[in-house]
Amino acid sequence: MHTLEDLKLESPFTAELPGDPNASNTLRQVSGALYSFVDPTPTGTRPYLVAGSPAVAQLLGLDPRELRRPEFADVLSGNALLPNGAQPFAQTYGGHQFGSWAGQLGDGRAINLGAARGPDGQLWELQLKGAGMTPYSRRADGRAVMRSSLREFVASEAMHHLGVPTTRALALVGTGAEVVRDMFYNGNVRMEPGAVVCRVARSFVRFGSFQLPASRGGGDMPLVRLLADHVIRHHFPHLLGREDCYAAWLGEVAQRTGRLVAAWQAVGFCHGVLNTDNMSILGDTIDYGPYGLLERFDPSFTPNASDLGGLRYTFRNQPEICNWNVAQLANALLAAELMPLDAAEEAVGRYSEALTEAYQARMAAKLGLRAYDKGTAVSVLTAMHADGADFTNTFRALAAVDAEADAPGSIPPALQQALGPLEAEQAAEWGATLDAYRLRLQDEGMPTAERRALQDSANPAYIPRNALMQDAIAAAEAGSFDELHELMAVLERPYTLQPGAERFTHTERKVRMGVELLSCSS
Structure with missing residues (x-):
């Protein structure tokens, strides 16, 4: 070292x-x-x-x-x-x-x-x-x-x-x-x-590294090819020598981006500023500004105060926006004549394919299913949205459901704790949702221990909650870093329950300026 x-x-x-x-x-x-x-x-x-x-x-x-x-x-x-x-x-x-x-x-x-x-x-x-x-x-x-x-x-x-x-x-x-x-x-x-x-x-x-020279044209246009060659040489070397090298590369960028967005949606991450200059050519999350992880499940949530007028970068819009961003990258490569239009269109199409495949696999694991079932997923998410349930805690607690031993219409204690107090009508709706979920689990027949292990590996117990980070910020601004160090220690093992870490699992389910709703100011 x-x-x-x-x-x-x-x-x-x-x-x-x-x-x-x-x-x-x-x-x-x-x-x-x-x-x-x-x-x-x-x-x-x-x-x-x-x-x-x-x-x-x-x-x-x-x-x-x-x-x-x-x-x-x-x-x-x-x-x-x-x-x-x-x-x-x-x-x-x-x-x-x-x-x-x-x-x-x-x-x-x-x-x-x-x-x-x-x-x-x-x-x-x-x-x-x-x-x-x-x-x-x-x-x-x-x-x-x-x-x-x-x-x-x-x-x-x-x-x-x-x-x-x-x-x-x-x-x-x-x-x-x-x-x-x-x-x-x-x-x-x-x-x-x-x-x-x-x-x-x-x-x-x-x-955006490709977009700028492409937009200027003239003497800047060759920079697009030079940069593409550099990126391929260092990060996609298996494509070197192929006749369709640039189109194949764009296709892989699209796939990586699709898989990235699927991971975001699965853990409830909302980036907040998905401008094309904030999109990594390698399919990594980049530029953490006014991001937020869902607490109260609301598909229309945006953590960016500057986005409240148009709601362009809400949680539900991320898949569509990133598809649009990939298309803008393709336009820059087309301007530099690195591939024909039909090849670019086919490459961009790989985004949706990769997103769908990756999202369905992640969602199936979160629900404890071998194969994705849209009806089950929509039913659970609809119930969560109706009650403003905590996204992370509710999915984590679904592993407590026992398809064989639970009484019809019942809500397991762990899930009840995650949901909080429910009105009679809400409890009845959750009971019906869980009954349908139990039937789906019975149809699959996965052993309960195996299913729960799968769900615990897909549903974190701990995420970087906004209020927790705000506590760490306030302490750090006052010269104390213990709060940050304790938070980071817990977040290093997000899928493992840790004794004494209960305070990191619950925060208020509301949106507050300066906590859950932020600006691009840094």
């Missing part, structure tokens, strides 16, 4: 692709390039470690004990550079935001340090979010605050342990400096503690 001093960083992205010849860190339109070199901006204060991920450190071949060194916080805050590192850079890309083309966007608060090669040979890119301005910062300051950085750190690791493809997080570092923020853009300005989260991914290339 490496120390900080001998952790070597590589950068195939900057070594193989054209960059911005302008070395100044000034806000501008950047054309003919896919990135700009830019160093983090030191804070002039003493940074400190809030939390780190030993597991991610090991992915990088970094000795986890290095997390505790003062020098680690200096490097991960942007106050110092690794001695054996590649030159830091920010990527340029565009994107559709809330369905409208936004033009050039780029890494406005994220700076890539380079990539570390793990013990298995895998390259992992390290990116500091909140380490200062870049040429793409627009009207922002390039900094990030504790509340948003803590939420991203928690989500990155929690989603991994939930079995959802995601970027990871190596560390959360407080900068010791304060940042001016207006959380809901309503004139309520306040000073907030600054922070930097070190994000880790196999690649930070997005759909």
